[in-house]
Amino acid sequence: MRIFLTGATGFVGHHVARALAAEGADLRMLVRKSSNLANLEGIPGNTEVGDLAKPESYAPALRGCDAVVHVAADYRLWIRDPEAMYRANVDGTRELLRLAREAGVPRAVYTSSVATMNFRADGIVINEDTPVSLADMVGHYKRSKFMAEREAIAAAEDGQQVIILNPTTPIGPNDRKPTPTGRIFVDFLNRKFPAYVDTGLNLVDVSEVARAHVMALTRGRPGSRYILGGENLTLKQILDKMSAITGIPSPTVKIPFAVAATYAFFEERITGRMRGKEPRATLEEVRMGRKKMFASSAHAQQELDFRIVPVYPAMRAAIEWFCANGYAPPLK
Numbered sequence: 001m002r003i004f005l006t007g008a009t010g011f012v013g014h015h016v017a018r019a020l021a022a023e024g025a026d027l028r029m030l031v032r033k034s035s036n037l038a039n040l041e042g043i044p045g046n047t048e049v050g051d052l053a054k055p056e057s058y059a060p061a062l063r064g065c066d067a068v069v070h071v072a073a074d075y076r077l078w079i080r081d082p083e084a085m086y087r088a089n090v091d092g093t094r095e096l097l098r099l100a101r102e103a104g105v106p107r108a109v110y111t112s113s114v115a116t117m118n119f120r121a122d123g124i125v126i127n128e129d130t131p132v133s134l135a136d137m138v139g140h141y142k143r144s145k146f147m148a149e150r151e152a153i154a155a156a157e158d159g160q161q162v163i164i165l166n167p168t169t170p171i172g173p174n175d176r177k178p179t180p181t182g183r184i185f186v187d188f189l190n191r192k193f194p195a196y197v198d199t200g201l202n203l204v205d206v207s208e209v210a211r212a213h214v215m216a217l218t219r220g221r222p223g224s225r226y227i228l229g230g231e232n233l234t235l236k237q238i239l240d241k242m243s244a245i246t247g248i249p250s251p252t253v254k255i256p257f258a259v260a261a262t263y264a265f266f267e268e269r270i271t272g273r274m275r276g277k278e279p280r281a282t283l284e285e286v287r288m289g290r291k292k293m294f295a296s297s298a299h300a301q302q303e304l305d306f307r308i309v310p311v312y313p314a315m316r317a318a319i320e321w322f323c324a325n326g327y328a329p330p331l332k
Helices: 011-022 082-102 139-157 180-189 206-219 235-246 257-274 283-289 298-304 312-324
Strands: 002-006 026-031 046-049 067-070 108-111 162-167 169-171 200-205 225-228 231-234
Touching (some): 002 011, 011 026, 011 169, 011 206, 169 312
Parallel strands (some): 067 108, 108 162
Antiparallel strands (some): 200 231
């Protein structure tokens, strides 16, 4: 199967590329001129230089493909120019699906995010059928992913075979950027996590997310959304697990959201606006943290043979990789 893949140089996309290659896929991987290709080392396939913001740059590479797997996204919780995020996530998705139709590519898998779901402050577990609207989205990243997902759903409603995957919070090795989730691990490893807030995440092994992409190509139902999750954990439970792996003490001070919001406000103003650097905390993150992002993957289990596995090994693998690659001191 010949597959046009976006995002292969990124964290999730790298694991998807490896999983597809292991199944014998003939990969055409879209990369920018400025892309760091370290994550592609050892993955068989061809690189196609182009840019999602310039559809004409990659259109020829779609010809003759059996499927498109669109993993690439601008995943940041703080950005100086929000319009750039909408161009990448929304416009980029719409144009890629349009060009895939025009090239006669019969199937597409779009990697959305669990961020497009509507979570609750009380920690009730949600699923794909939980009502949600654009008004429920907090911040530019969530709004842009929600709008991009609507583009994928609209394409499916018009007859294109588009399957939508919604990973929760993937964790594992090779998070080079790192992602916002990876930064939680890096900060903890560097002992820059003195306190926590009462929030929760669903952590999932990135290798299982990658395997689900392979399964979606043959088992996914066009137009369907599939949450790909693992364990629902409070932030404190996550930090305690990291402490058990590393021996670094887990923070014991729980701070109110009002205090976290005040800190984030000054981080954005001083670090972000005045210094032009990414702040360590943002108001968007604090607002998101008021809701526990607990989700069910039953739908993916039923239709994609998705497996919910313990996240501890993936956490250990991530920690070992960060320490081995200079993001944090070596483990003792």
